Amino acid sequence: MSILDQDFSTGNFRALLGEAAQAAPVHIDHERRRVLILEHDLIRRMLLDRRLVNGRDRTSFDELPAGTRDLHNTLDRFLSLWPVFSDGPYHQRMRAHLNSALSAHRLKELISALGPYCEQALPRLGERGTAVDWLGEFVRPYIEHTLSLLFAVDRDRLGRLMSAGSAIIEYITGARFDDELGRRARLALDVLIEEAGHLTAGPATGFCRALAAIAEDPELGPEPAAAAVAQIITGTLDPTMTVLTEAVVLPFEAGLAGSPGPSAAPPDTVRRETDEVLRHACPFRFSSVRHVTADVDLGAHRLVAGQKVLLGFAAANLDARTFHGGLTFRPGADSNRHLTFGMGPHRCPGAGLATAMLDQLFGAMATTGVTVIPVDGSLVRSRDAIFSRVTALKVRVLRETGEK
Template sequence: MVARMPDAAYDAAAVPVMFGPDFDRNPSPAYEWLRSNAPAFRLPLPGDTWTWLLTRHADVVSAMADPRLSKCPSVAAEHWRKANLGLPADHRPTLIGHMNNVEGEEHARLRKACAGAFGPRRLQHMRDRTHRLANELLDPILDRGEGDLVEDFAYPLGIRSICELIGIPEGLLDEVRPPALVVAAGDVTDMASMLKATDDLDALLADVVARKRAEPGADLISDLLTQEAAGKLTDDEVAATAFLSLIAGHETTISLIASTALTLITHPEEAARARADGAHLTLVIEEVLRRDTPLQNTSWRFVTEPMELAGQRMEAGDPILLSLLAANRDPEVHPEPLAFRPGERPVRHVAFGVGPHICIGAALARMQASAALETLFDRAPSMTLTVPEDRLVWWPSAITRGLHNLPVKL
């Protein structure tokens, strides 16, 4: 592909820095500049490539419904595919064929295959399980009088819950965590570590699938194997769906729990209202989903034919990222977007996407966050931070937005 510069008339020296600790901590100034000056921005990326980045709410929503934008990596330009961003298609190709990478009837078929794992009966079981797990994790924190709500609470709750839903035995959690952290972080500047972690997870999941063939249970992998036996799924689709569910199924929940906990700690009057009224906690969670969107950017989309979007000419094969966080902080839709005002404005956020590819685990993430936070603030209503808020570290990820640490005194 011939590299093309956008037509936008702006001074390149004024372009904000889009990577690094300062951006991770506070991306709003950069997004404000982009929405005003370059709503379709040609963002340089590691691997000698780039992507279009959309930041306005209207453009993001429109793009998610545009049939000329595909989720299928096979339509990406050759230059982009060779850049090895994300998981290269020629490395563990069995893990590529999941619902995030297909469209139309294929997407609907794979999505339907997971429906039982995210249905009302399974969610109610997971809610009860989340309450029990949250209490179990809080016991040692309360005994010490302090802890890290990411390391000691949100992360183990999120990873243990999704492993249980998928069917990964608790005895394998110590093996799951290291490679899952590497893949979820998505650091494309260290592809060797990314590919090794992918290999490790592939081998681990293959072992779990083999166990579930012999002894099925009430879990996602067992559901998928039932459909495979009926000729509705292939072996590769079972593996890819389990892989996607593991990676996507815990990061959003962990980030949502930690970000909401921080917000309530720093807004004690809202914490008191949420403790007294479960309906208000629901409003708090929706406002955090908008203001601190756990999925900062969508996974890739690719242009399938020449088109114009947000004032820029795009060619077939061009990659696009849609910034959900920037869209949710767009003042054209949410006046004073950084203000925390649960219940004071219509819920119009796009934290879980819109359209056919809306996150299948959205209800699970909301439920787990609600159950975990109910337990947390019931048992520790007077938490305080042990470090200034501006010293908290956020994950350096182009996809997710979440806290790396949240040390508190209870």
């Protein structure tokens, strides 16, 4: 059985991934006609190798009825415009616009507003005195606050964008050629194109100005600008919800939960905990499909031109050859070697923002003296092997360390 057929909703999936990286650094999934690369150092090498290129795993829609064929073709074409599913000059041009706009320097003002938000929101949850819905009452509002600053939009317009993003996620992760999901995603596409037009017409933030530059670029245009909006929205929804949920689960399970005291923790301490969460909580366990354009030698294995490859980021992050005691949650100097955001020309453009959101959460917990305790049995993860998705968690928010 391929690792992609395993149930990832249970608590032992990290051991499964770590063991797989040790046992078979390169694994052939014959049923899916994919090569899975699981070893940390091999993946780092492949991320920098130009002989592997990104691209949508295009399939023929010829067997579908005409109306349905047009529906799925339209959505497939739109997805192919996303930076994560593209390569070559188009990808490089998109990245040139996005990388600068999402740099730590350009987002400095936005990031500075995240800590105060957490410092106000966490104690309010603590005042409840009862178990709270972590995703619904903290994580999603925190994400909404972040996106509202990034796009400078009001609650109603942000709600439209997030609903559209959710419909696209459901289509991508749902059953293949699901017509109902496809129709919802098609409506969402119209919303995204309309909202991208508003965002670029009078850009109010640095990121919106980057979108406007994409829309005005004669080699790109309005639809790629909408694709960039879609990728940022979807990449900030479920993946960030997963990471911000594992951020309170992992330290608690490791016996490290608790506030370091009334004053803020040192930045290097916060960043090490952030990096260790990202190492263990990798939302995209496997990359999008990479296409081999020329033969590549991987020691005992050779990738052949025409093969399709999946890079196992989550397994690489648990590889004991790179991380001593890889399955143990233990913030340390090597935590920042994680591959959660990839590296090289396809490194996630939103990596800095996602990292900052986690940094600011941990910093606020330290400053306010808040401890977040997961409620036993309330964590729910999806079964999916490719995408790590957390759908539920209840917590108790304690305002003072040692509070019963």
